[in-house]
Amino acid sequence: MAKVNISLDAELVVEVMVLAGVGSPQDAVEAVVRDYIARGHRTETRTEFKDRGLRETDARPQEPQG
Numbered sequence: 001m002a003k004v005n006i007s008l009d010a011e012l013v014v015e016v017m018v019l020a021g022v023g024s025p026q027d028a029v030e031a032v033v034r035d036y037i038a039r040g041h042r043t044e045t046r047t048e049f050k051d052r053g054l055r056e057t058d059a060r061p062q063e064p065q066g
Contacts, residue, residue: 008029016028 008025013025013028016032017023017025020028020031022028022031
């Protein structure tokens with residue numbers, strides 16, 4: 001797997017380490033990135049069901065009005 005090196009504000013990393021309960025900066029950053037990705041997937045799943053329902057509603061023939 002490819003690795004990426006970045007520099008981050010130490011206070012931010014320490015805060016994430018405390019909140020996530022991990023002991024290394026590497027694990028802290030990985031936890032944040034994994035959480036962000038998982039949240040994105042959950043959002044996609046929720047909006048997909050909503051969008052699908054809207055498409056199905058729009059696809060039904062409508063009764064003539066008037």
